[in-house]
Structures are given as structure tokens and as C-alpha cells.
Amino acid sequence: MASLAFTSQSHSMRSLLRRVLAVMAVGFLVGFALIQITPCVLTIANSFKCDAAVENRPMPFIPLPETVTCRDETGVFISADEQVDGFFFRPSVDGYRKILESQLPRWVFNTAFLSIAVTILRLVFDSMAGYALARLKFPGNRALFFVVLGTMMIPGVVLLIPRFLLLKQLGLLNTYQGYIIVLAADAFGILLMKQFFESIPREVEEAAMVDGANRYVIFFRIVLPMATPALTALTIFGFQGNWNNFMDALIILGGDTDLYNLPLGLTVLRGSGLDVQYDLVLAGSVITTLPMAVIFFIFQRYFVEGISYTGLKG
Amino acid sequence: MSAATTAAGNPVAIQDQAQQNRSDAFAGLSFVAPAAIVLFVFLILPLLVALYFSFTNWSGTRPLDHPEAYEVVGLKNYDRWLVSGRRVDDFYRAIRNTLYYVIGVVPVQTVFALLLAVVVNQRWLTRKGFFRTAFYFPSITSSIVVSFIFLFLFSAGGPINAVLGALSPNYEPVAWTTNNDGLFHLLLESLGITEDTVGAWVETEIMDIDIWEWIAGPSVALSTIMALAIWTTTGTLMVIYLAALQGIPSSVYEAAEVDGATNWAQFRHITLPLLKPTTFFVVTLGLIGTFQVFDQIYVLQNDQTGRTTTSVAYLVYNTAFEGNSPNLAEASAIAIVLFVIIFIATILQRRFVGGDRAEE
């Protein structure tokens, strides 16, 4: 970690001590970060193994250049000896191949489309509702807050069938719009935005109000741009929640395989039961996890201190 | 409140006050309308339907257009699970497990999330993107993979036991994922207190479970699941803190630095107080989430640990869909009870942990 910059400039003993402490802290942080990503790294490594190598102990984790296919000409699985050599293993792409031969592009498209649509709607609806709950006095404000909070308090499994019946009545089953409308707002997002808007000083809005701006203008022109960090968090959560969404997708889209998202499609593909197909499971989870990591990495840069109040100074 | 008082100081605003209130009310309603409609139709209506079913004997499989789809049975399902049925002990055992889970997980995940967020928000830290993403990773790693790795780590001959064994020569390998012994029981036992020595009063049954069992503490197996839950949710909560940290103007820190405040003093006297509403929010979310713990239990429970790891939400799922006579009406009743418990817990937290004050 040579690229770390320190704020201290003095060359006194005190500075040296601080430097040592800082290096230790960074060392600790790097170690901790490695622990956090180890499961993911192991997942990626294991996704390139045949089942026998996954179960092999000690777990091999260094790939060799030559690849193998998991079954020989007669369709019998090759033995662990042919794949594993101490901590080295010969990788196989069988899991990925099987997934690519499926309807993967369709699932990825559906998942991406639904996740993006829902996330955009949530950014608008959740922040509007969050702002109203935080700032605007309207009849039932307080009660509505508890209702929103309350919707998070019931185990979703008992809502599945009532919700299915309702969607059927509304003719929304097995449609994209059904999924998008149902998830267009969520209690968690509303509360997150409410929370954030409460932390913004009122003076900003009051100044605008004296200038004659109405609430809509204030919200969209002044308040919302200040909420970048919260909107970033909302984007990350919205995207992650929908990229992984199994249960809502099952209930709403489950009847039409053309509308399946990644979690539904991959679950059908890998099947169930005790005869686990590790290569499919692991390759599938790599395919679902990596886009979320990328999205997070892209959006986390908007967590920059001070950005929200640049308009406030003076 | 404060909008009204500040506005009152302004002579122009006084005349407009009533009108301003009216337009605020209108704006407020129009702002919440889209979200409120979605929540009402797709969450609250189904919730009311589930509430209604909880007073019936509907199996969940008989078509509702069937002439004898169900009968209204009043409070029978509630009575069966809370008061006089055969599964009452299972219900209260699930309550006990869930309570230990909540009490164990919420504080720890909140503190960890705060620390991680503060650390990855430091100005001196470069490569922030790497660290933030790394700390967020457990939240997005697939739960199947996570459980797979946890089972491996905590298996009797796994790395955790190996490390502990290397550190302490007298170490007896612990069966982390299958051990039903309660932590408090183990603690008491190490002090020489057991069920037989403590007196007969512990045999007294409260709600079908004897006191000794109530005070068992989370079992070793449940504690392992709790550790996993903390590990996976901390990253998500860190993001909430990260967003909130950006709301603290850097000018505040700059002023403090001029005054010569140390990093610790800044954290203690600036960051922590300013994050109080966020902490309050994170704890509320944590309570609501952990009371409904299901996924982790579902994935990591095994045949041996049912009694000490089953949560209320797991019981709901199990009653609705699994086993020989699934019953959606009973599952709905348990879910409604859980709803009430969480609601009360949340209100208590808001009243007594000072959040409502912090908020207003």
C-alpha cells in the first residue's frame, strides 16, 4: 500500500509514531478487506472446478494453465486426481458453458431491465414520499409514517398468496409492468430518504420560499440535488434488491419463462435436491454477484464528503 | 415546527401562513400519493387479507372459489399457537431464540457498520473504492455460497477449530453448527451452577417453557448463525452510515481541527452526535429485520438444532408451506403475532432510546 498519503508533515517523533500507527491501521484494514472478499474469491475459484475438486480437501485454489472437461468420453466424471495437485487445480468451464447454453441473455436482459426500471421509479417515488414525511405538514403525516414502518414488519411469506390473488384480479400477472408497479416504491427507501431530508438544514428551503419558489420547485431543484449520497444508497439497494429478487419475481413473473430473471432462471437450471451441481451453483452465483459489485464500485464514488452542501455556504 | 417559528418572524410570511399550510398539505399529499398507493395496494391490502385469513381455517391450497373453501373460526389459530395448542412450546421456544438473536445481532452489527463507515470515509485513506467494495462484498455474496463456506469454516475439523486448537493446547474441538448448549448455560456451568444445583424454581414453567430453558442464552449453533448474519448485514448498514456521513459539512471538522481536537475527540463529539438520528434509524431497521430472521436459519439449520435455532419467521414459513398439513391460516396468525411484537418493540425503542427526541 505504497500509495497511501498521510496528512502529517512534521518529522518529529510524534509524527513517526503516528506514521507507524497509521501503517498498522492500514495493514489491519487490508487484512480485514481480504477476509471480506475471500468467500467471493473462493466462489470464483470453485466455479471453475468440477464437483470432485470442489469437495477435495485441502481446498485447491491456484489454477493451472491447462483446462479439463468434467466428464470423459463415456460420460463418466473424471476423478479428483486428474484435476487436483496439492493446492493447484486444472480449471474447467463446464459450469459456465452450461449456463451460456441456457437462456442466459434473456434472463440478464430481464433482470437488468426490471432492476433499472424499479430503481429509477424508487428514486422518484421514495424520495418524494420521504420528503413529504420529513418536511410537509399534511393530514395523517405521523400516522402514515407508522403505516410505512409497519409494512416492513410482517414476514413476506404470508403475503405471497394474497398478493398473487390481487395481481391476478388486476391482470398484472406475468407482465413486466406488474413487477415494476408492485416494486415501484418501498418502505425502506422512503424511510431512508425521510431520514436524510431531516438532516438537511431548513434554512435552505426557507430562503428559496422567500424568493417565491413553490414546494415542487424547491424539492426538484434544490433539495433533491443535495440528496446525492442518500440517492446513491437508494440506487445501490434498489439495484441489489431487484437483481437478487426471487420471491416477488416468482409470484409475479413465474408463469412465463420468457420473463424470468436471473434468480428464477438459474434456480430452474441448477435444480433442487441433494444431488448438488456445484459447477452450476457456483458459476451462477458468480454471474449474479459480479454485476452488483461493479454497480456498487461505480456508485460508491458519489459518497464524497461535503458534496451535498456546496450550495449552502455563505 | 421550526419552519413555522422562523416564518413567524417574517412579517410577509404571517399573512401567507394559512395559505402556506394549505399548499404544504396539498404538496405533501401529492408527494406521498404514488408511493402510498403502491404500498397500500401491494402491501397493506395483502396484509389485511392475511389478517382476515388468520381468523379462518383456510389450508391455503383449496381454491377460494370452492363453495367450502374455508370457515371463519375466530381466534382458534391464535389460541392454538399462543395458549392451549400442542405447539405452544414450539412457538415460545421460537420467540426465545428470536429474542436472543435480536439482542445479540442488532448492537454488534450497528457498531461494526458505524466503525467501517467511518474508516472508509477517512480523508487520508486512498483506494476508498476498493475498501468500500470489499467491506460491502459479504452483503452481495450469494447466501448459498456463504452458508457453504460457513459450514466449512465452523465444521468440527474446520479452520476455526484448527486455529483455536493451535492457540490453546487444551482446546476441545467445538461442534459449532450442531451444538445446542446455551451460552449462558455454559457460562453458569463454568461457575459450577447447573440445573440441579440452582434449585427447583428453575423448573417453573412460564408459557410452557421452564425458566432454566428461557435463560439458556443463544445456543452455540445459533450464535454461529448470528455471527454469519452480522458478517453479511454489516456492509449494507455501512452504506446507510456512509450516506449519512456525507451530510456532515466538512467545515465542522475543519473548525474542530483549528481548535486542535484529536481524531478521537472529533469522532466522539462531532461524528457520533450528528449521526445519532442515523444510528437510531439503523437500529430500528435492525430490529425489524432481525425479528424476522429467516434466510440464515433456513440455510444453516440442521436436523439436530431445530429447537435452539428455529425463529418465529421460520415457524411461519414452515407452517405455511412445509410438512404434512401446511396451513396458511395458522401461518398468518403467527405472522400477525410477530407483527404485533415487532411493532411494540419498535415503539419501545423509539420511546426509550431517545430517538423520537433526536428526530424532532
Added chain:
Amino acid sequence: MKISRTIGLVLICAMWYTLVGIASAQDMVTLRVWTGSSSPVENEFKEAQIAAFEEANPGIDVELLISPDYGTQIRAGFASGDYAEVFTVGQFDFPQWQHDGLLAPGSMYIEAQDDIYQGLRDAFTADGELYCAAKDFSTLALLYNIDAFEAAGIDAPSADWTWNDMAAAAAATTNDDMVGFSAAADKFRWMTLFYANGADVFDMDGAVAFDSDAAIEALGFYQSFVADGTGDLPGNLNAGWNGEAFGQASAAMTIEGNWAIGYLNDTFPDLNWGVAEIPVAPNGGRGTLTFTECWAVSSRAEGAVAEAAWALVNFLTGEGEHGGHAVAAAGFGVMPARAQFADLWSETVGEEYAAFVTGAGYATAPIFPLGFGDLDAAVNEATSLVMTMEDDVADALTEAADVAREIQAEME
């Protein structure tokens, strides 16, 4: 000119397709077929079966849905009253679904019923009516590690192996790296011994007999491996289930089903293992458990649709080449439900696994009657308590049996 000619052509085409469409729509019967996702090969197998059926029956259009979470999805369909015409039913769901009037009676339609194993027919019969045609099934048998047996210098289990032989083999194969027997705390493992020993949930007069001497002896024997250290729970053997413990060679024997064949051969290709029938009980009895699934027709299907639906069910499960024969010839874990194809299955999968199919002759589907859900929970708890040595076998079983007695009393 050119444009009008094109328009004319388009119009004619449109009319033609409309006419054809109307004509075929009148003859076409559409069947919705729902099932759960099992292993990838089985999914492909089902798709191929359906394709063959459509080819053989041009007038029937089949919409196959392989669900990622079948239980939830079909229940939602049931609740709304709008569900598939043909769907799969697991043995444990059958009593409830039959009771809820979801299934059409099948005695009149299912072909060559006598050829389906008795145990499987029993699983899908209510009030003397057979509702559902078993498509395939699994049984439990004793898996043993050939190398471990050789190393211990003992013979492989023979057909007349007894419980004593098994206990002796477990003791002989137990060493520092391995226990003799992996004993999951699962009622669907020790109940093989329960039925073998002549025990049953109810006696001849219908009284609860879950805590009979034979039952206590069976669970006591199963627990004895853990008690004397010649066996252990898979969780204590670094494994998630019996198959994994056995595959890792942490246990020389275990009781598992034919689903383990694919798992063990794929994941542990180097493992040298064999299968024997569940050992003979002290009273000379045999027993094992069976797990099965069937194809059912919706009670809401009528007329031509119902006819087509039963034709499909017979196509999928019957004596024809795409039914039981195809299941046997496909050679994945599950076994064909019809006795006539048993030999073909053994030939395909390998004679060394024949013990699984032999067990079909005396296997029981361990289904508690409707309304006995609490018994289910009680037996699970009893099993767990006994296998973790927290409760005495007789006490645990009596407690479970008392639950059954209570339910019985309430029902009367």
C-alpha cells in the same frame, strides 16, 4: 401496381392465417403442465417427453412450466382456482391436495395399474380410489465403503445381513479417520428399521402404536451407533448430510437413497462403494422407505381437455416407450414406478445398485394421515432428542405417540 399487389398479397396471407388459425384453434386442446425443477438432466428428460407427446398428438398443445419453486407457485395457482391441467404431486402433499378436491380420480384412466408397485399405489390412493400415476420413485438402502470393509477384513453385506452383522461391521470399520455408520437425525432414516421390525404408526385396530416395543427397538438400534461411538451424526463428521459424510470417507456405511448415486459418482469419483438392502430385522422382517411423485390431472379439467390430460399422464407414466421405459433407460437416480422396467433400470445404471430397486417390493411410503401435522413435528423432535443423546428412546417415542393419540381423540 406494385404497392397494391403487395397489399393484396398481405391481405390474402392474413385471411389465410386467420382461417387456419380458427380451424386449428377449434381442434387444438391446450394443456398446461406444471412441475418442479429437479436435476438438469431430469428437466431435459421431461422436456423431451413432452416434445415426443406433442409430436405424437398434433391436436394437443402442451405448455410445460418447470418451476423454480414449485410448492409456492402451484399453491398460488390452487388458491386462485386457476391451475395446470396436469401437474406433479409429491407423496407428502397428496393427502391435503386430494382432500382439497384438486385432483381428478384416476382409477378409470390410469393404465395397467397392477404393474405399479403396491407401495406407490398406496401412497396415491384415498378411499379406495387411485388418483395419481406414480412417475418414478426412490428408496433407501445401506451404502457401504468397499475399501473400508476390505481394510477391516470383513465381508461385504450379503442379502441376509442382520442388524447384528451391521453393528459388528460398524465396530470393525471404526478407526481414527472414520466411524462405522453415519446416522442422520432424520426420521426418514431410522424408520426404515422401524418398518423392517414390523412397527407401524397405527396397529391393526387403528390404535396408535408409534411407541411399540418394535419401534423402540428400531430407534434404539439406530441410536446405538452414536451411543457406542461406532457411528455419528453427519454434522459431527464435517458433512451436511449422510451422503457427504459417506463420500468423504468419514463413515463406512450409511442409509441413503438412490439420489446419492449421481452425487457420489460425480463428486467422489474415486470412492469405491456398494449398496445392500437394509439389514434384516431381528424378527426376520424387511423394510425400507419410498419417496415418490406422480402425475395428476386437475379436477377442473373437463371433456376433451380431461381426455387429453389423461392421455398425457399415461404417455408419461405408462407402459409405452416414453413412460416407465424411458425413465428406466435414462438411467438417472430415480427408478421407474413400474415393476416391469426394474431390470432395465439396473442394467442401465449398473447391477451394483440393484438393491435400491429390490427394496421397492417391500417399501412403505411414510405418510402420516391428514391432520397429523403435529405428529410430524413431534417425531422430528423425538428423533433429534434421541440422536443427540438428550432423551431416552422409549420416553421420546411415547411422547410422540401421545401426540398422535391426542389428535386421534380430538378427531373422534
